[in-house]
Amino acid sequence: MRSSSRPRAISANGAQLDGALAPAASPTTWFFEYGLSTAYGARTAPQTLDGTGPHPINARLSGLESAATFHYRLVAQTGSTEYLGPDGTFTTKAPVRAAPAGLTLDATSTPAGASVRVVASGTLEAPAGVAGGCNGGVEIQVAHAPLTLALATASLNGRCGYRATLMVRRSLLRGVRRLTVHSDFTGNATLLPRAARSVSISVPPRRAR
Secondary structure (H helix, E strand, O other): OEEEEEEEOOOOOOEEEEEEEEOOOOOEEEEEEEEOOOOOOEEOOOEEEOOOOOEEEEEEEOOOOOOOEEEEEEEEEEOOEEEEOOOEEEEOOOOOOEOOOEEOOEEEEEEEOOEEEEEEEEEEEOOOOOOOOOOOEEEEEEEEOOEEEEEEEEEOOOOOEEEEEEEEEHHHOOOOOEEEEEEEEOOOOOEOOEEOOOEEEEOOOOOOO
16 A cells, blocks of 8 residues: 655644555545654544545644644555554644734722722723633733832633732822823733733822721
């Protein structure tokens, strides 16, 4: 039995394996094994060829890990005879990340004893048609230039929203009347990082005892 195979149409999550198979007997069942090592671990659906001589074959692989090197080989069986083709490799492409449409930010401040409580919240606006964007984190800073007074990371929820509470000690706020709150989306597998506009909030007075 003779065979040849090669990968083509390689993307971030898929590839097509094309080849030719020339069995000496009929029928012949064939499939491709593939995986991240020569242990393979996955295979395409078995298909059957009738007749002898050269036959073109192909199989599409999907759901692959991006930016990874995969091994593959052709496996064919005619009666009790099994044929194992040579090992080949291909590397999937790195994913192309889209830019978020926006990142909103709202912030409030309230007195909290010897501290000021700052609540920051907002929404990441993913571009239309991009799935899987609602994951990752948003880094939130409370600052009075040039000092960062508090820092936190909030995880995005299933609706691409985020919320975090930060506490700033009043001992750091002597003579300070306003604070700047800033948030940055740190990016994920499908979306690029995105910064929101900073917002300015007032430092609330202490509550009277």
